[in-house]
Amino acid sequence: MDYFDIFISILGSAVRLSIPLLFTALAGLFSERAGIFDIGLEGKMLASAFAAACVAYWTGNAWFGLLGGIGVSIAFSFVHGFASITNRGNQIVSGVALNFVAAGLTIVLGQAWFRQGGRTGQVPPEGRFSSIVLPGADMMRDVPIIGPLYANVISGNNILTYIAFLMVPISWWVLYRTRFGLRLRAVGENPGAVDTAGISVAWMRYRSLIVAGFLCGFAGTYLSIAQSAAFINNMSAGKGYIALAALIFAKWKPVPVMLACLLFGFLDAFANFMQGKSLPLIGEVPVQIFQALPYILTCVLLAGFIGTARPPKAGGVPYTKER
């Protein structure tokens, strides 16, 4: 394999690895821009992965699986909202609690229903989202540079991948071009301004969490029935946190979120590729370095080395009407 082929194969894998990050980071974008910190993204992703796998296994229909994933994810969102919006609890505590609930519940239910040590049963092919070969992919394959890029990176992904990238401009449009988006961004900066304008702060924030749950449901579904064919214990494996890091890295803006997710996906793919390989002069590079890079980059950013990250001003603060 020459270097270009290697590059193309890493790139293809980077795209695939960045999809759950992208859905989740966009989910976080909606809730955090509305002023609700969502550390529970990890748990939502895990729970929806489990739900999608179960429903797909039972019905043999991938779309029903997706609906199941989205439903459970939104249900988690409501719990988060009830704790942190209605009862003004601490958003971090509520999110962490949801992560634990998801980690425990998926194993317990999985064991009870499938008796495979927390795994769900193998989802049949029609219950999964399989790759789509875009028209002309085979024909293009031999065209230099563009050919392999089209055939191996752009084509050959499943439908959720294309939906993920479609969600980026849609999110941008919703946030910056609609009334809902204007109010959502306002409620994350100064809920008082929204309240005095006669708009319900709580309902705005609930709606943002519903959107977040919706998007996160795609991420979980992607993990269990697009990327794999079953749910496996803790299959989100910290991706929710990396997505949060990507969100911060992208300074809470939709297009940068996509770029950050692609970058983090690329680092992940590169880490996989480097496994067991040694570089000239340096020798074998520990894979952990690449896995840690997203967090290191985010810390560097937060420390102010790459511009300043300005989080939504009212983020994490429950809204109380003042006298």
Next chain:
Amino acid sequence: MSLDSPKEPAIELVGIDKKFGTVHANKNINLTVAKGSIHGIIGENGAGKSTLMSILYGFYHADHGEIRISGKPVTIRDSQAAIAAGIGMVHQHFMLVENFTVLENVMLGAEGGQLLAKGVASARKELKRLEDDYGLEVDPDAVIEELPVGSQQRVEILKALYRGADILILDEPTGVLTPPEADHLFKVLRVLRDQGKTIILITHKLREIMAITDTVSVMRRGEMVATRKTAETTVEELAELMVGRRVLLRVEKGAANPGAVLMSVRNLTVKDSRGVTMVDDVSFDVRAGEIVGIAGVAGNGQSELLEAIAGIRKPSSGEILIHGKSVAGVDPAGLRDLGLAHIPEDRHHMGLVLKFEEYENSVLGYHRDAKYGRGPLLDLEAMRKDAEEKIGKYDIRPPNPRLRTANFSGGNQQKIVVAREIERDPKMLIIGQPTRGVDIGAIEFIHKRIIEMRDAGKAVLLVSVELDEIRSLSDRILVMFAGKIVGEKSGEAGEQTLGLMMAGIAA
């Protein structure tokens, strides 16, 4: 309480009553405001002004009573209903989204459809019209956080007018404004009144009431105690009605008797966190037994100067001398040991920990003193006893050292800070905004304490954006403009002279 008025009433409040638990915030309030007039509501902090206005704006519901707008009874369930009834409110703390543009802020809640594009065009046109009609010029595409405070307030007024408000409530509108900005605001309010809008101005500043209102009502402890035509009342009468007793509005003080120089500032330059030079080559002395006042419009470097002297902000050049010795690198605790006490500008941000109980705040910063400690442990009993003494001496209410500091009123919180710093008997006292957000009774008290400090031979450096306060307390006045001291005047200097210097026009 209604006055005979030839004009029909815009608002009538009849028997409004509101309780929060055991606190009777509004007791059977009756109020009539004539259409096309500016009506002032004055009262000390906690007198119930804000509660009454919050009821009018739908933030709270009255337990009893009726609201009539233009003669018709209305129920105001929430802010949306208030807006629909033609009531607009300009809050004391602006309800603006700081990283939004003016246009976005004005549109928020009145976007005119699911998509923004259509509304933007009509909002732009409407803003232009409001600007022309009322002289409210603001660039619609400017981002709020980049605008000066005066313009931000104009955006708040525009927001209300954009929603079709005929009745405008302004809550302490000049608290954050510089004198020229306040003048501009008054000009705008007069234009609005002349075009038929009704304006309710809530304030505790008597001068503003006299300057701008047509009629005025006074509130005290939840009751509406009087309503007067402004032209037929005096500052003294209003002050007495507000407090319930005669108040000394002017500070009585004898001639100063300055002694040795205790504190000197030499060629001091201070930069803020963005690296902008805020204090630029400033030098002055403060002697024992004198009050040196620093006058200036907020943001001209006074805050940074205070922080540098208090040891909180590191100067980039120049030095500060105490008893003739440089204190470079001495931390705030070290400065306290040298006899420097600091009453910071913002009691919430720097002066107090609001979640602490009163007695904890009353020793904070001096908690290492031998009398409060036993080895590494704090002597809570001694702290509480000490706090009780201060509470008695400074008439801090309620007199409970175990109460959370957040539950005291602004004036009493400030007294906690003042008591803490003065009672340790410092040699030098630096004070920022001693009476910001403090009611008249407490202002009188704090001013007396400051004069007593001077008469006891302490060196006092006073920073305040209230020119009246500077003039009535200071023996010497230094005027700061754009980080420099542009001139020195005696304490008797006229308001006009100082005002021009503060604006950087005359030296």
